[in-house]
Amino acid sequence: MPIATVENRRLYRQIAAQLSALIASGEFAVGQRLPSERELAAQLGVSRPSLREALIALELEGLVEVRVGAGIWVTAAASGRDPSTPVQPEGEGPFELLRARWLIEGEIAALAAREATAADLASIRAALTEMERAEKKHQDFSSSDRDFHLRIAASTRNGVLSSVVEDLWDRGRGAMWRLMEQHFRTPVLQAATVNDHRAIFQALSAHDPREARHAMRAHIKRVDSEFAKGWDLVKSREASPARASRKPSRR
Numbered sequence: 001m002p003i004a005t006v007e008n009r010r011l012y013r014q015i016a017a018q019l020s021a022l023i024a025s026g027e028f029a030v031g032q033r034l035p036s037e038r039e040l041a042a043q044l045g046v047s048r049p050s051l052r053e054a055l056i057a058l059e060l061e062g063l064v065e066v067r068v069g070a071g072i073w074v075t076a077a078a079s080g081r082d083p084s085t086p087v088q089p090e091g092e093g094p095f096e097l098l099r100a101r102w103l104i105e106g107e108i109a110a111l112a113a114r115e116a117t118a119a120d121l122a123s124i125r126a127a128l129t130e131m132e133r134a135e136k137k138h139q140d141f142s143s144s145d146r147d148f149h150l151r152i153a154a155s156t157r158n159g160v161l162s163s164v165v166e167d168l169w170d171r172g173r174g175a176m177w178r179l180m181e182q183h184f185r186t187p188v189l190q191a192a193t194v195n196d197h198r199a200i201f202q203a204l205s206a207h208d209p210r211e212a213r214h215a216m217r218a219h220i221k222r223v224d225s226e227f228a229k230g231w232d233l234v235k236s237r238e239a240s241p242a243r244a245s246r247k248p249s250r251r
Helices: 011-024 037-044 048-060 094-115 118-136 142-154 159-172 175-184 187-205 209-237
Strands: 064-067 071-074
Touching: 011 037, 011 048, 037 048, 048 064, 048 094, 048 175, 048 209, 094 142, 094 159, 094 175, 094 187, 094 209, 118 142, 118 187, 142 159, 142 187, 175 209, 187 209
Parallel strands: none
Antiparallel strands: 064 071
């Protein structure tokens, strides 16, 4: 018997492939709203975060549309698509990424609070200042946000930790992350992100490892919660099928 290559796919990609097959078979028709998140998660035996990542992957493929306040709908693009085409969205799963960052960057912040020099703090402060400037002008500050986190890692004087944070950031900010932000980020939430970074910087400046860890983890947990709340808005009309059923006619 020939040895077959073992396929290593992340859970959300497996879920996306199964939903894609159900759409291709007509189980979920074009213009139909998918079952509620709770139902789908229970039927598939998976967690809601993994299901949400799969739905974002399918939206990137053009198979479904996430409508805030109205649920998830199968789109016209689903018809005619080859179901054997692999679902390969760009970037890591956002919820999986945030949980890894919560664990790793929290400890890095604690170490940085002990190790950061005056020059390190000035560099981190410069990145924060650029974030504040961009936020006031309602501009994208992802570049300075990246600099902020990478400079904290650099202040530990540990090249491996710096590489880990860089990898987490660059692998995570793919198409899936950008689509999540497009759906759920607002100017109010952007301002909250800047405030989070101020708290992190204050703890680093005070050389307080415990508070630095807490501030970093609180920031990442808040972003995770924002995305989860965004999905709650998507589901807000799942209990009102009569209202939501009018949506496809507007397409």
